[in-house]
Amino acid sequence: MQFPLPALICDVGGTNIRVARLDRPGAAPATVGHxxxxxAQGLAEAVAAMEQARPARSMIVCAAGPILGREVKLTNAAWTLDGPAVAAALGLEQGLLLHDFEALALSIPTFPADRLQAIGPELGQPLGPRLILGPGTGLGAAALTTVDGRYLAIASEAGHVEFGPVGADELALWPHLEPVGGRITSESVLSGDGLSRLHRARLRATGDTGEPIDQAAVVARALAGPEGPEGDSVRLFWRLIGRFAGDLALIYAATGGVTLAGGILPRIAPLIDDKAFRAAFEAKAPMEPLMRAMPSRLLTQPEAVLAGMAAIATDPDHYVIDYAARAWCR
Structure with missing residues (x-):
């Protein structure tokens, strides 16, 4: 498999599209647009508007939704992205579509060390499967392992599993959480909109009927006044992220550690309580010794996935991907 250069590298989320361009092997991808x-009506139209008269030969795209071969329907936006149709519209010789957290998992080995903030003790980088997860418009998760020295990502839709309360404080507010599609899922609580739902539920549980605010306002007020109700909601959000991350780490036996990503977490990093996060992460009796040995980190550079996908374009054979079934042009 080859991805002829120049190649476009695209990160398509429910809210934003980021596009970069890789002109030569080993170079850092250069930002094209946001x-x-x-x-835009679709990816081809968005890229054409950004690139104008600069044609590319191939493209690698990650998108926030379940991948079915060469197509994805975005979970939190009205797009259906058809890889071969995009290739035809842009005159590409090759292309590949990845789940957004599949791409993030494959990018873990390329993350700059100075963009990883330890949560809790520095435990190094033990061997074993690695997990990445995080909230943005939705909630994503994937694992990374190796097969004969090649990287293999295991994508998931873990954001859509049921999510329940633990402890008296959570039991008190859970009846006040607004269901999404009739369900309380991990994504309906642990996402951008989930933070505002969590904050509203906390206020309702205390009898506060004040005007509801969105997640941007929750974050702004929490950072400006950490001891206020918004700060309490953000700290609870972090604790729930820790619990959910621990659950998934246990499922994947992620002895190689857990990386948190997602657009909202770097913004609320000043309010993380490492001890509370690790307590929620590790409270998995009888597996506490296993959990205590798993490092946890926060990725503070959202654009890092673009460099990871550029590495795939440069050396595709280093990754275990079913190119025969998923590449756009055969």
């Missing part, structure tokens, strides 16, 4: 997902 747009709102809802501002």
């Amino acid at each position: 747009a709102g997902t809802r501002s």
